[in-house]
Amino acid sequence: MASVTMTVNGKSVSGDVEGRTLMSDFLRNDLRLTGTHIGCDTSQCGACVIHVNGEAVKSCTMFAVEADGAEVATIEGQANTDGSLNVIQQAFQDHHGLQCGFCTPGMVMSAAALLKDNPKPTEGEVREYLEGNICRCTGYHNIVKAIMAASGQDVSAVAAE
Amino acid sequence: MYAFDIERPSTIADAVKALSDEDAQALGGGQTLIPTLKQRLAMPATLVSLTGIGEMQGVCIGDNGEVCVGGATNHATVAAETASSYPGLSGLAGNIGDPAVRNRGTVGGSLANNDPSACYPAAALGSGATIITNTRQIAADDYFQGLFETALDEGEVITEVRFPVPEAAHYEKFVQPASRFALVGVFVAKYADGVRVAVTGASENGVFRWTEAEAALAADFSAGALDGLSVPADGMISDLHGSSEYRAHLVKVMTGRAVAAC
Numbered sequence: 417m418a419s420v421t422m423t424v425n426g427k428s429v430s431g432d433v434e435g436r437t438l439m440s441d442f443l444r445n446d447l448r449l450t451g452t453h454i455g456c457d458t459s460q461c462g463a464c465v466i467h468v469n470g471e472a473v474k475s476c477t478m479f480a481v482e483a484d485g486a487e488v489a490t491i492e493g494q495a496n497t498d499g500s501l502n503v504i505q506q507a508f509q510d511h512h513g514l515q516c517g518f519c520t521p522g523m524v525m526s527a528a529a530l531l532k533d534n535p536k537p538t539e540g541e542v543r544e545y546l547e548g549n550i551c552r553c554t555g556y557h558n559i560v561k562a563i564m565a566a567s568g569q570d571v572s573a574v575a576a577e
Numbered sequence: 578m579y580a581f582d583i584e585r586p587s588t589i590a591d592a593v594k595a596l597s598d599e600d601a602q603a604l605g606g607g608q609t610l611i612p613t614l615k616q617r618l619a620m621p622a623t624l625v626s627l628t629g630i631g632e633m634q635g636v637c638i639g640d641n642g643e644v645c646v647g648g649a650t651n652h653a654t655v656a657a658e659t660a661s662s663y664p665g666l667s668g669l670a671g672n673i674g675d676p677a678v679r680n681r682g683t684v685g686g687s688l689a690n691n692d693p694s695a696c697y698p699a700a701a702l703g704s705g706a707t708i709i710t711n712t713r714q715i716a717a718d719d720y721f722q723g724l725f726e727t728a729l730d731e732g733e734v735i736t737e738v739r740f741p742v743p744e745a746a747h748y749e750k751f752v753q754p755a756s757r758f759a760l761v762g763v764f765v766a767k768y769a770d771g772v773r774v775a776v777t778g779a780s781e782n783g784v785f786r787w788t789e790a791e792a793a794l795a796a797d798f799s800a801g802a803l804d805g806l807s808v809p810a811d812g813m814i815s816d817l818h819g820s821s822e823y824r825a826h827l828v829k830v831m832t833g834r835a836v837a838a839c
Contacts, residue, residue, distance in 0.1 A: 418583065436579075472676055477678075548674065548757075
């Protein structure tokens with residue numbers, strides 16, 4: 417067992433983990449932060465995307481030990497401080513960017529990483545950036561639309577209605 | 578996964594020492610190794626993480642103008658930091674996997690693994706790169722030795738990769754859409770003293786140089802120079818994604834597109 421300490425959503429947390437403990441399991445089982453979803457557990461689907469030191473990563477394909485000392489952000493830390501939805505989350509609601517909702521935590525975290533580096537992406541750039549996020553309901557049009565709207569762009573012409 | 582310990586050394590010397598244990602294995606970004614461990618296809622007693630080693634991070638320009646990439650540098654960093662110094666390499670790194678994978682996967686990890694469908698082997702072989710390890714320098718032409726086989730010894734660590742910068746280069750990848758690996762990928766680089774063409778994803782022996790195309794392109798650097806050439810299907814990978822004949826055909830098509838994009 418190894419002892420790890422990291423900052424998760426602004427709060428310092430620590431725990432004892434095995435070498436093989438995945439970051440996704442540490443978040444869900446040890447910290448009880450179950451908003452980070454495990455869809456495929458094979459690095460394909462992106463439902464488990466979190467930010468580690470500001471970079472989007474798949475938490476099912478990283479060991480908790482590797483995040484020792486890191487600044488971690490998960491979906492639970494995305495809402496505004498008063499508990500209301502942040503701009504991206506609100507856009508997902510407004511534009512029906514989720515159906516069953518299982519992929520949504522990863523979609524929102526990927527979207528946040530994209531908009532941090534590229535505040536006004538084109539539709540093509542959004543689709544390309546979401547390469548590693550799979551929506552099994554196939555609701556991509558509205559997910560893309562929501563992200564475009566969250567970036568403050570006119571989305572009336574985006575994708576098919 | 579079987580149980581193992583993880584060490585996180587902060588220097589190359591400490592990593593090499595930790596890897597001297599025969600049951601220890603190096604861990605780069607883990608984007609291949611972690612899925613492998615989940616399938617219980619590997620059983621290391623200790624994983625030695627290389628991503629915390631500062632001297633193996635980052636991109637710089639060497640004394641002879643070559644682009645030097647630290648072995649533990651992730652793909653996203655390579656893509657961003659070589660955009661002006663070596664656009665062909667930047668384009669390749671920026672199209673590996675997906676954004677989250679690029680934030681973890683490392684150049685050293687990719688080259689050490691030498692997956693027959695990985696992108697980086699094409700860049701290293703196509704650039705005539707030098708692979709620097711903790712003990713020696715290995716020319717790319719001597720480094721790749723077949724499917725998942727390299728010149729690396731047990732416990733040897735890729736600390737840096739040096740890419741000579743060509744006059745023009747482009748990597749053209751026919752993406753296998755489910756995995757984002759190359760069904761066939763071709764890296765073409767035009768240097769003052771010749772052209773190099775490296776092909777990944779196609780051969781059962783891993784990355785290789787298409788020397789006939791190199792000779793034709795050295796005489797006439799245009800896609801049309803490839804017209805009379807063909808690639809034998811013998812020895813090409815054949816699987817549910819494409820037959821060996823299809824891959825052989827793609828090698829020529831991708832090479833032509835890469836030349837046209839240079």
